Amino acid sequence: MIYTIEETNLERQHLLAQYLNPYSLLALKNISLKKGAKILDLGCGIGETTLMLSKQFPGTDIIGLDEDEALIEIAGSTGKQQGSAMEFVSGNALNLPFDDNSFDFVFARYLIHHIPESYAALEEMKRVCKTGGIIFVHEPDINFLQSYPESWAYPKLKEFVNILFADGSLGRKLISYFRSLRLEKIGYDARIKMAVDNPDIKKFYSMTAEALWPALIKRNLIDEKGFDEWIREMKRIEHDPETILLLHPSIAVWGTKV
Secondary structure (H helix, E strand, C coil): CCCCCCCCCCHHHHHHHHHHHHHHHHHHCCCCCCCCCEEEEECCCCCHHHHHHHHHCCCCEEEEEECCHHHHHHHHHHHHHCCCCCEEEECECCECCCCCCCEEEEEEECCHHHCCCHHHHHHHHHHHEEEEEEEEEEEECCCCCEEECCCCHHHHHHHHHHHHCCCCCHHHHHHHHHHHCCCEEEEEEEECCEECCCHHHHHHHHHHHHHCHHHHHHCCCCCHHHHHHHHHHHHHHHCCCCCEEECCCEEEEEEECC
């Protein structure tokens, strides 16, 4: 699996959770789980999504999985501080270390669009989900991101993301993929946010741009001077209260394995 973003600044993950948790929780209101249900959180990172799920579904058993062992270590430490029974393990989303039919609820947020074999990752989610269990995927469609007054920085971000990410448009494809997987009772929730007087959202995009530097330089997509100019423009907008962002759609889709 290829994860394009360098997650060395954990503030970016905190900001991502701050941005996405309200959307996820709105969609999760459509999900009902029994006490003792087993949940798998794929691409859990530092455990923000795992903690959210534990609060939304109390009395369930939750495993968070991520390929980055450093993030798993942080997540485990955070879980202990919360006094939670959450478990965190390292593993690959394309080869999950679990038996067939192991979980009642399999969740992934903003992970699958990084995986070139996105459909195979969804098939693997289905494999470990119990019959009658629910698969829930929350993904972006990054091809809509606008600012006013307009700036060249955000079209540049979309350009780079479309090159570097496996599928930045995955969100719009999820319903079709779920149908192909023969999931039933498919539901969806799509949200879009306007960032007005919200520097944290702008900061999240600036930090995402900064985290792309290793991948950009590896692919020879920009030189250091060009990158510095781009980041300066992102930072200018971040601190400009007059600039308004209309963010990319955030799309959650869920379905039942039969």
